[in-house]
Amino acid sequence: MTILGENVSKQKLMEDLSAVVSDAEELLKATASQTGERITAARSRAEETLKVAKVRLADAQEALVEKAKVAARQTDEYVHENPWKTAGIAAAVGGLLGVLIGALVSRR
Numbered sequence: 404m405t406i407l408g409e410n411v412s413k414q415k416l417m418e419d420l421s422a423v424v425s426d427a428e429e430l431l432k433a434t435a436s437q438t439g440e441r442i443t444a445a446r447s448r449a450e451e452t453l454k455v456a457k458v459r460l461a462d463a464q465e466a467l468v469e470k471a472k473v474a475a476r477q478t479d480e481y482v483h484e485n486p487w488k489t490a491g492i493a494a495a496v497g498g499l500l501g502v503l504i505g506a507l508v509s510r511r
Contacts, residue, residue: 434446
């Protein structure tokens with residue numbers, strides 16, 4: 404998988420995990436009035452698990468941001484070291500996209 408694709412899938416995973424944490428917090432708040440030993444123990448375990456998940460999620464997001472910064476720096480360096488090659492690649496990709504869009508438009 405490419406660095407960009409890896410970062411996109413990791414970002415999606417982070418978003419999904421954030422949603423799970425948020426949903427679990429809402430569930431804990433909604434069941435706050437429930438009583439009983441088993442409910443209290445389950446809530447306690449869930450709260451601890453959420454704390455750990457939040458810390459790990461924050462760490463993972465920080466690592467993802469750092470990797471994205473490194474990739475951006477490397478891309479910037481490559482472009483500065485190889486401006487003509489980069490321009491050629493960009494022109495080729497642009498031309499290919501133009502042909503594909505033209506083909507899609509002509510089908511309609």
